[in-house]
Amino acid sequence: MDYRTTNQTAWNHLADTGSLFAKVASDAECREPLKVLDGRGWLPKTIAGMDVLCLASGGGWQAILYAVAGANVTVVDLSDSMLRLDEREAKRRGLKLRTVQASMDDLSVLGDSQFDLVHQPVSTCYVPDVRPVFGEVARVLRVDGLYISQHKQPVSLQISHRNERHQFVIGVEYFHKGPLPKQQDESYRETGAVEYLHRLEDLIGGLCEQGFVVEDFREPKRADYQVDVSHFGYRGRFVPPYLRMKARLLRKKEQTRTSTPAPGKLWIP
Ligand SMILES: C[S@@+](CC[C@H](N)C(=O)[O-])C[C@H]1O[C@@H](n2cnc3c(N)ncnc32)[C@H](O)[C@@H]1O
Secondary structure: OOHHHHHHHHHHHHHHOOOHHHOOOOHHHHHOHHHHHOOOOOOOOOOOOOEEEEEOOOOOOHHHHHHHOOOEEEEEEOOHHHHHHHHHHHHHHOOOEEEEEOEOOEOOOOOOOOEEEEEEOOOHHHOOOOHHHHHHHHHHEEEEEEEEEEEEOHHHHHEEEEOOOOOEEEOOOOOOOOOOOOOOOOOOOOOOOOOOOOOHHHHHHHHHHOOEEEEEEEOOOOOOOOOOOOOHHHHOOOOOOEEEEEEEEOOOOOOOOOOOOOOOEEEOO
């Protein structure tokens, strides 16, 4: 099975069995969507009327919050089960939302320069190469558009197991190629999914190659000093699981493909 089929099946299963990542936006969150979405103050004061692409963001959280805040939202995801949650929540809340089932590394269903903002939660680990993803994001964004993304830290994906002293062992090489092996330490890995390690030069350099400039860079702190060694918060004291970037598209590279946009599905209550 190729990575798309495997990950679609895995994420359908995660969505259908109530994964934490398939948690829809709550009423309380919908009362202050920008505060919830934007702890770092990376978004403009209002996003009403902005064209927003929630990339690999199915599950009824990001897309719903952006739509509640007044943006024109398109959500792309590989998993139909994750997208169904967005559609169900949009309908329930009377919101307009376009859902598109596609892989992040082939957005040919979307036209060029359609969006002011692309928001992508942790998900580039599900494709073998991030460069086509960044190329597609640059193509569908307008110049000066924002790309907010979160990724798994390569060092976190290198951890294979703990030794008898609860030290974290780096058992995967930094230059590992191909799907990551199954590990004893499964923190920050999703069961059934095939994942890939992307080095910092791929994540940061790959963005720069596409004409982005990185305006801010964060490592969300997941360290917890009150928990027992088995807890992921203990692991977070040694290795940050994620990195988060705010990037802006300064200029377009010459495009090699122009695509024909397709309508997707539109929810109009
Ligand atoms: C960690 S979840 C993110 C969504 C979630 N709403 C959240 O709260 O962060 C990762 C998402 O990536 C999607 N995904 C995996 N591979 C993908 C691909 N190749 N293209 C698009 N989406 C993909 C999964 O279906 C899943 O919805």
